[in-house]
Amino acid sequence: MSTRPNYDHHNSRYQVVEGPTLDMGINNYLVPILGNAIVATLTFYLGAKGLLALRATATREREVIMTMMHELPAWVQFPDTERVEWINKVIAQLWPYISEYGRTFMTDLIIPQVKAQMPAPFKNFKFTKMDMGDIPCRVGGIKVYTTNVGRDRIIIDMDIAYAGDADFSVSCCGFSGGMNNIQFSGKLRCVCKPLIPMPPMIGGVSGSFLEMPKFDFNLTGMGEFVELPGLMNAIRSVIDSQVAAMAVLPNEIVVPLAPNVDVTQLYFPEPDGVVRIKIIEAKNLENKDISFIRKGKSDPYAEIQVGSQFLKTRTIDNDLNPIWNEYFEAVVDQANGQKLRIEVFDEDQGKDEELGRLCIDLKDIQQEQVIDNWYPLEGCKHGDLHVKTTWMNLSSNPGDLRLEEKDAEWMQTNTPMHPALLMVYIDSVSDLPYPKSRLEPSPFMEVKLGKEAQRTPVKVKTVNPLFQSKFLFFVRHPEGQDLSIEAFDDNTKRPLGAISISMKALMHEPKMEFYQQTFFLSHGVHQSPIVLTIKLRALIRRHHRADSIDDSTLASYANAQYIERKDGPANGLNNGDTVAVEPAKAVNKNGGILDPENRLNVENINMLRSDSNASLGSKSNSSRLGRIFGGVRRRNANKQESFK
Numbered sequence: 089m090s091t092r093p094n095y096d097h098h099n100s101r102y103q104v105v106e107g108p109t110l111d112m113g114i115n116n117y118l119v120p121i122l123g124n125a126i127v128a129t130l131t132f133y134l135g136a137k138g139l140l141a142l143r144a145t146a147t148r149e150r151e152v153i154m155t156m157m158h159e160l161p162a163w164v165q166f167p168d169t170e171r172v173e174w175i176n177k178v179i180a181q182l183w184p185y186i187s188e189y190g191r192t193f194m195t196d197l198i199i200p201q202v203k204a205q206m207p208a209p210f211k212n213f214k215f216t217k218m219d220m221g222d223i224p225c226r227v228g229g230i231k232v233y234t235t236n237v238g239r240d241r242i243i244i245d246m247d248i249a250y251a252g253d254a255d256f257s258v259s260c261c262g263f264s265g266g267m268n269n270i271q272f273s274g275k276l277r278c279v280c281k282p283l284i285p286m287p288p289m290i291g292g293v294s295g296s297f298l299e300m301p302k303f304d305f306n307l308t309g310m311g312e313f314v315e316l317p318g319l320m321n322a323i324r325s326v327i328d329s330q331v332a333a334m335a336v337l338p339n340e341i342v343v344p345l346a347p348n349v350d351v352t353q354l355y356f357p358e359p360d361g362v363v364r365i366k367i368i369e370a371k372n373l374e375n376k377d378i379s380f381i382r383k384g385k386s387d388p389y390a391e392i393q394v395g396s397q398f399l400k401t402r403t404i405d406n407d408l409n410p411i412w413n414e415y416f417e418a419v420v421d422q423a424n425g426q427k428l429r430i431e432v433f434d435e436d437q438g439k440d441e442e443l444g445r446l447c448i449d450l451k452d453i454q455q456e457q458v459i460d461n462w463y464p465l466e467g468c469k470h471g472d473l474h475v476k477t478t479w480m481n482l483s484s485n486p487g488d489l490r491l492e493e494k495d496a497e498w499m500q501t502n503t504p505m506h507p508a509l510l511m512v513y514i515d516s517v518s519d520l521p522y523p524k525s526r527l528e529p530s531p532f533m534e535v536k537l538g539k540e541a542q543r544t545p546v547k548v549k550t551v552n553p554l555f556q557s558k559f560l561f562f563v564r565h566p567e568g569q570d571l572s573i574e575a576f577d578d579n580t581k582r583p584l585g586a587i588s589i590s591m592k593a594l595m596h597e598p599k600m601e602f603y604q605q606t607f608f609l610s611h612g613v614h615q616s617p618i619v620l621t622i623k624l625r626a627l628i629r630r631h632h633r634a635d636s637i638d639d640s641t642l643a644s645y646a647n648a649q650y651i652e653r654k655d656g657p658a659n660g661l662n663n664g665d666t667v668a669v670e671p672a673k674a675v676n677k678n679g680g681i682l683d684p685e686n687r688l689n690v691e692n693i694n695m696l697r698s699d700s701n702a703s704l705g706s707k708s709n710s711s712r713l714g715r716i717f718g719g720v721r722r723r724n725a726n727k728q729e730s731f732k
Contacts, residue, residue, distance in 0.1 A: 187220035223252035241281035274301025291349035332396035394418035489626035506562035585609025
């Protein structure tokens with residue numbers, strides 16, 4: 089209680105009265121302070137939550153936009169890709185004839201290969217209906233390469249997509265089924281080569297997918313068999329293997345167009361190089377093994393894809409920061425356009441879950457030679473992958489082979505790196521023996537190097553098969569390995585002839601290759617001619633520097649064979665007009681073609697390499713290069729005079 093003065097009007101004086109007491113202790117100060125703090129905290133918390141919500145919305149919006157961008161046609165995303173609707177109109181009119189050819193192609197080529205891969209009880213597999221439908225495939229966009237392309241070829245990339253009404257029916261082992269709602273999409277590369285000065289101006293066309301195309305379908309008429317575990321995956325794997333073996337790099341579909349053209353160059357182009365891949369480690373991966381039943385961590389492994397080549401690391405259990413340190417090698421046919429794809433998965437008893445993926449342009453690896461980076465994984469909340477890639481060039485010099493073999497011996501890896509690449513092309517075989525009396529064989533060839541074996545498609549009922557198949561092998565010890573080639577009959581599985589070729593003998597051949605040479609398959613006293621092209625190439629690292637000239641550039645300039653198409657210089661005429669310089673004839677500064685007698689030998693090339701300490705990009709250095717060539721010619725002339 090408290091007292092305060094009060095005026096008494098009756099007695100005309102003030103008197104003191106008691107009133108309620110106002111307590112100004114700590115409680116009165118604490119309540120408003122705590123209230124303000126709580127209000128401020130709630131405001132800040134709600135604001136932070138709102139900010140996080142906005143960020144999450146923005147992230148989802150970005151992902152949605154990027155997803156939609158991937159679904160847009162290529163001519164919308166890339167300015168150098170053209171929309172070609174007129175081609176789709178032409179395809180629509182040609183589609184009935186394409187469908188007729190497709191049925192013949194399936195009957196003659198696809199069905200025998202599918203039967204060859206199936207177990208014995210399923211050998212009666214056959215198509216009972218093949219309808220390509222009325223809706224044709226479409227070309228989403230076309231890109232024609234005009235730079236960094238040889239003058240003897242035209243390279244075209246096309247985005248192909250199909251979502252038509254095709255319908256197929258098959259029968260096998262008394263059961264019948266079908267396939268419809270077929271969809272696929274992919275990037276198809278067409279190479280027109282060689283260009284010739286007479287109609288049809290193109291010697292041949294080769295087509296291949298740069299990567300595995302996306303493929304989807306529905307099975308019909310099989311009832312509950314469709315629900316069998318693993319059935320769809322088995323069918324997809326068979327289809328993927330057939331597509332990869334037929335039309336995914338390094339495999340191509342080749343169509344010769346002109347006579348008297350070296351088809352070996354069409355069927356057997358040399359790859360751009362080899363990429364070595366080291367999957368080092370990953371960090372901060374997502375945990376996909378959290379459930380109500382058990383709590384664990386992801387069991388990650390990585391899958392690597394280059395064209396039709398698939399590689400896989402080992403699985404590391406219960407680790408979100410796995411360390412693999414595993415090495416792989418893959419052949420790169422065309423670095424310009426191909427990509428290195430790596431996907432990280434969580435291994436489970438059922439379907440493996442994706443933990444992230446990344447994509448690297450192989451052209452960047454070819455230019456940089458060595459890249460060692462951490463890459464953020466896409467398609468996941470978080471995660472990074474540490475990858476090292478090294479580009480290896482191909483060399484036909486036996487000295488490079490021996491040098492790289494010594495270097496490879498010191499590489500302590502889980503999978504030893506190989507110093508060489510062996511390329512084998514089987515053109516044809518003639519006069520094969522009959523496995524039984526009056527029984528014409530259905531031959532195939534098995535090519536074996538060490539423990540690795542590959543085989544050609546089966547050629548039905550012929551003793552003179554035309555295979556035109558190529559094979560690639562990584563070679564560990566070239567001087568101590570032999571290449572084995574053997575022919576078999578697919579029906580009886582009996583051998584029809586064999587041959588063994590020593591890699592040591594191949595190393596002593598010019599450029600380490602046999603080009604379209606005839607060998608003989610031996611089967612008792614019977615000899616069957618076989619036409620082979622075999623090339624051995626060393627894998628070397630070549631450091632490109634701006635202040636040096638490599639061997640290929642020197643040889644190109646020295647021998648006047650530099651044929652790269654580009655927007656080159658033009659010579660001015662007296663009337664003010666210009667005339668384009670033909671690169672193959674632009675070496676001699678006096679205007680004539682460089683004579684064979686003036687070509688540089690090895691000694692002059694080494695002298696030119698040692699004297700090139702500055703870049704050739706400047707005018708002064710270009711003139712210095714001309715003086716070097718002129719000095720070489722003068723020295724050669726002096727030597728001839730002194731000899732006389």
